[in-house]
Amino acid sequence: MRPDANDMPEFTPRQNAVLEQALRLLVEGGEKALTTSGLARAANCSKESLYKWFGDREGLLSAMIAHQAAKVRTHERSGERLTADLLREHLELFARDLLEVLAGDVSLALNRLSIGQSGPGGSKLGKLLLEHGRRQIDRRAMALIDQGKRAGLLRFENADAAYHTLYGLIVSDLHVRMLLGEPGLRDNARQAERAVDAFLTLHGTQKQSADAPRVSAGR
Amino acid sequence: MRPDANDMPEFTPRQNAVLEQALRLLVEGGEKALTTSGLARAANCSKESLYKWFGDREGLLSAMIAHQAAKVRTHERSGERLTADLLREHLELFARDLLEVLAGDVSLALNRLSIGQSGPGGSKLGKLLLEHGRRQIDRRAMALIDQGKRAGLLRFENADAAYHTLYGLIVSDLHVRMLLGEPGLRDNARQAERAVDAFLTLHGTQKQSADAPRVSAGR
DNA sequence: ATTCTTGCGTACCGTACGGTACGGTTCCGT
DNA sequence: ACGGAACCGTACCGTACGGTACGCAAGAAT
Numbered sequence A, B: 001m002r003p004d005a006n007d008m009p010e011f012t013p014r015q016n017a018v019l020e021q022a023l024r025l026l027v028e029g030g031e032k033a034l035t036t037s038g039l040a041r042a043a044n045c046s047k048e049s050l051y052k053w054f055g056d057r058e059g060l061l062s063a064m065i066a067h068q069a070a071k072v073r074t075h076e077r078s079g080e081r082l083t084a085d086l087l088r089e090h091l092e093l094f095a096r097d098l099l100e101v102l103a104g105d106v107s108l109a110l111n112r113l114s115i116g117q118s119g120p121g122g123s124k125l126g127k128l129l130l131e132h133g134r135r136q137i138d139r140r141a142m143a144l145i146d147q148g149k150r151a152g153l154l155r156f157e158n159a160d161a162a163y164h165t166l167y168g169l170i171v172s173d174l175h176v177r178m179l180l181g182e183p184g185l186r187d188n189a190r191q192a193e194r195a196v197d198a199f200l201t202l203h204g205t206q207k208q209s210a211d212a213p214r215v216s217a218g219r
Numbered sequence C: 001a002t003t004c005t006t007g008c009g010t011a012c013c014g015t016a017c018g019g020t021a022c023g024g025t026t027c028c029g030t
Numbered sequence D: 001a002c003g004g005a006a007c008c009g010t011a012c013c014g015t016a017c018g019g020t021a022c023g024c025a026a027g028a029a030t
Helices: A013-029 A036-043 A047-054 A057-071 A084-103 A105-117 A124-150 A159-171 A174-179 A188-203 B013-029 B036-043 B047-054 B057-071 B084-103 B105-117 B124-150 B159-171 B174-179 B188-203
Strands: none
Touching: A013 A036, A013 A047, A013 A057, A013 A105, A036 A047, A036 A057, A047 A057, A057 A105, A057 A124, A084 A105, A084 A124, A084 A159, A084 A174, A084 A188, A105 A124, A105 A174, A105 B105, A105 B174, A124 A159, A159 A188, A159 B159, A159 B188, A174 B105, A174 B174, A188 B159, A188 B188, B013 B036, B013 B047, B013 B057, B013 B105, B036 B047, B036 B057, B047 B057, B057 B105, B057 B124, B084 B105, B084 B124, B084 B159, B084 B174, B084 B188, B105 B124, B105 B174, B124 B159, B159 B188
16 A cells, blocks of 8 residues: 555545644644634634635534544454454454544544534534444444354344444443543553453353453453 | 422522523523523523622533532432342333433533533533532442342442443443434333343343343343 | 736624623512 | 612623635746
8 A cells, every 4th residue: 555645535635734733723722722713823724715625614623524534444354264262352452442542632522522513403513423433433343243143153133232232331431421521541451351251241152251250361 | 308398509599490591591502502691581680690690601501510410319219128120120220210311301411511611631510510410320320239239139349340331231322422413212121121131141140031031021 | 928726814894702880670678 | 768789681892703805925827
């Protein structure tokens, strides 16, 4: 892959640089710091260009979401044959990645922005964030647990329900807490391990650690 | 208990009425609709009184959170002797109540407000909402699972971790989705039942429905 | 060289907000 | 009956935002 190949079809490099500045402002100062004048000043561009490129403020916010989503690509090279240990390893990797993504500065800032903008009727931003932000993660996890089932390592009726169970076990109320300003976990890996343990106890086909503690990482 | 005994020490009835109007405005129109002028008009009071009573805008928001929290009281009359069925019943009731509370208009609006106001450093609002809003629910659930353990019906090392597991199984990512504008579940009871099933499979001391479907509520 | 495009910098406009000040009214204590 | 506190309605102020308009410089095309 060419290192400077720009896969993002939406915007020119200049516009991407502006969006990067917009994200920086948003992360550093919250929504109130993301003003058209401030962005123009920070990105060395004119307000007129902003409106020419993104239409209006909501267009800018949408572009920021799309830009950020395009930056996060999930590696889904999982052609290998699955064993129980391999499945567990992949699940824990997914859990750690998920926790890391959710705790990221930009993710939190964008979620705060969309939620703050969101009303009872559901804003465009919310839909967009859910669609762009979650699709990658969802697909990766669904593919993984589907593979686990086909390999006879997992057992469930509804893949969607099983995925939601896994998600809940991993994240619990941590996401909302962080959105409200609380600091994240001190050890994501530990949480990931516990969540996968529980998930395999619920949906695994082999004896899990529920009774006998696992050999690794003695607590 | 006297029917009009006002347990809220913070505010006078008049002020509570104003706060009620403020919540109404917030629920109906989002944060942008909650303006001092608008509230004064809707509540038939003067802006001067608003600032006299609540100090400034943040004081008003804090007062709204406290007011709403004071309205939600959890009945914790659980002196009865616990059996396995009773524990399950109480857990499911808790789950249903939790889902109902989180999906409530006022709860969603206040959470959106606090999150939107929240920066990286954590705002006063976020802390306040977490403290006032979660304490009741947390205490009720912790008391319940603690009782379950003492009765020999539950098994876990860390009560806090077990509670977070329960919470995650019940809520998953539903809260964030609703905050972003998605509609809630169609059947909270079903979700509650599944979550409690899973929780008891993980932490119960008796054979659960993991292999044999329960007799009640055939899916 | 001339034109045309692009976009920067700045000035500007209307609006709406948070917060304050003031006159008039109601009500309560004395 | 009188005085003062509480409070309503409205007008007001400074500010800062989203969005628009204009002047000018730099680069490409012809």
